[in-house]
Amino acid sequence: MGRVHTVSTAGIAASERIFFWNAGSHEIGGVQATPLADVFEAEASTRRLGNLMVFGLRAAPHRVQSGRSDAGIRVADPFLRLRYQRSGQSTIEQDGMRRVMRAGEWMVFDSSRPHCFVNEQEASQLSLQLPRSVLSERDYRLAKSLQGPFSMDGRVSKLLFECLRLSIEELDDTSEVTEQALGYSMLEMFRVAINEVGSVRDRATGREVMEQRVREYIRRNLCDPELSVESIAKAMGCSPRYIHKTFEGKESVSRLIWSQRLDRCRLELMAAHGQSITLTELAYEFGFSSSAHFSRTFRSRFGMTPSDFRIRVADGSLIN
Numbered sequence: 242m243g244r245v246h247t248v249s250t251a252g253i254a255a256s257e258r259i260f261f262w263n264a265g266s267h268e269i270g271g272v273q274a275t276p277l278a279d280v281f282e283a284e285a286s287t288r289r290l291g292n293l294m295v296f297g298l299r300a301a302p303h304r305v306q307s308g309r310s311d312a313g314i315r316v317a318d319p320f321l322r323l324r325y326q327r328s329g330q331s332t333i334e335q336d337g338m339r340r341v342m343r344a345g346e347w348m349v350f351d352s353s354r355p356h357c358f359v360n361e362q363e364a365s366q367l368s369l370q371l372p373r374s375v376l377s378e379r380d381y382r383l384a385k386s387l388q389g390p391f392s393m394d395g396r397v398s399k400l401l402f403e404c405l406r407l408s409i410e411e412l413d414d415t416s417e418v419t420e421q422a423l424g425y426s427m428l429e430m431f432r433v434a435i436n437e438v439g440s441v442r443d444r445a446t447g448r449e450v451m452e453q454r455v456r457e458y459i460r461r462n463l464c465d466p467e468l469s470v471e472s473i474a475k476a477m478g479c480s481p482r483y484i485h486k487t488f489e490g491k492e493s494v495s496r497l498i499w500s501q502r503l504d505r506c507r508l509e510l511m512a513a514h515g516q517s518i519t520l521t522e523l524a525y526e527f528g529f530s531s532s533a534h535f536s537r538t539f540r541s542r543f544g545m546t547p548s549d550f551r552i553r554v555a556d557g558s559l560i561n
Contacts (some may be wrong), residue, residue, distance in 0.1 A: 244275075244420065245413045249284040258282070277302035277361060286409045291424030292375050297409045299365040306357045321370045321384050322352040323431060325393065325402050333357070340390060347398055348389030349435065367405050375428060384435045391438050392490065401430040442487025446478070451477070451487045463502050466528045472496050502527045503542045510551050520547050 246267035250258040258281045265285075274283075283300035294478050326342040333340050333348075335356035342348060350356065352370065373381060393399040403428055415423070454474055462468050473494065474481040488494055506527055509518070524535035539547045 244415070245286050245288045245409050247284065247286045248454060250282050251284070254439070255280060268414055270370065273306050274303045277359075286411075289420070290408065290427065291421045292372055294370040294425060295405050295408050295423040296368040297366075298368070298404075299363075300360060301363050302361055303416070304357065304359045307355055309353070319351065319353040320370055321376070321381070322346060323349050323369040323401075323434075325367040325398075326369055326390070327365040329360060329362050331364055332359045332361075334359075342389070342390045345392060345394065346390035347393050347402070348391065349384045349387050351385060353518070365499070365542040366446050367402065368410075369401070369405055369427060369431065371428065371431065380432055380435065383439050386531075387435060387438060387442070389438075394490065396434065396437060397430055401427060401434055407440065448487050451479075451483075455484060455487065456497070459494075459498055459501055463498075463527055464506055466525075468498055468528060499538060500526075500542070503539060506539065506547070507543065507550070510547060511554055520551075523547070 248262065249364055250262055253261045259274065259276055262281070267434050276536070277341045281301050281303065283298070283303070285300075286297040324342070325347045326344050328344050329342070331342045333342065333350060333353045333356060335350060340348065365540065367427075376384070386537045392396065393402055404423070410425060410429075412423075418501050454477060458473055458476060459468065465472070484494055486498070492500070505524055509523060520535065521532040524532045529535040529538070536546050536548075539545075539550070543550065545553075
C-alpha cells in the first residue's frame, strides 16, 4: 500500500534544497527550517496510524521555529509529541525553558505551542504525535508536566521506540486494520512510558518532602537525648529503613543529628549568655552523654575544644 510518505533533498540542486525541503515539509505537517551549514541535506518520513502520526527525520544542521502563524501548528486541535533522539544533539526552547536532547534520550512536549528546535550538527529523530483527544485528562496533564529528557535504556520507552522505527522502516505495506491496531498499541505503550517516569518523579518528590520533615523534626528536638533514627521514624509513622533510604547517598541521619547539635552549641557559646553556662550543662542540654564526649566531638568538628572556643569568643580573637 505504500503508506509511508517521504520527503528528501536527494537529487535536488544544492541551491534549491531548502526551498524544496520547506515546501515538502509543510505537506507532512512540518515547519520552516533554516540551514546552519553551507550544504543542506535532509530526509523526513511520516506515517499515520489511526489518530497517531509517526515522524522520522534525518537532517544536516538546521533550526526550526514554530509559531501560531505556521500552517502546520493547529492551536485549535492541540497535540503532544514524543520525540526520540537517534543521533546527534538537539536543543528545544519553549515557554522560557531550554532543554538539550542527546542520543538515546526522549522527551514529550506540546508541539501545538510555539517552540524552537536547533540541531547544531547532523542529527536524526523519531517522533510520535498524539492529539489531545486520544489521551485521558490525567495522562495529558502528566505528559505535559514531564520535564525530560529521559534515557530510554531498559524502559518501556525503548520498546516503543523500536515499534516506531519498524513502522516507518520495515512495516510499510500493512492493512488499515493493522495500522489502527499499531496505533492503539503505541498509545498504550506511551501511557505506560509516561506513567513509569512519572512514578519515579513522584517517588523522588516524596523523598524530598520526607527529608525536609526529618530535618525540621531534628531541628526542633535537638535537646531530646533520645533523638535517633528510631524515634524519628516513630514520629513520622514510618520504618527506620525508610528514613535511611530517604537520606541514601547523603549525610546519614545520625551524623546530621550530631552535626546540628554541634552547630547549635557553637551558636550558644557565641551568644552573650554562653559565657555563663557551664560546658557540662551545655553538653547535657543538647544530648551529649558527657562533657568529655562533647569536647571530643566539638574539637573534631571545629578544630578546638569548647573551652578554647569560648576563650576566643571572650577576647574577640575568634574570626567567624
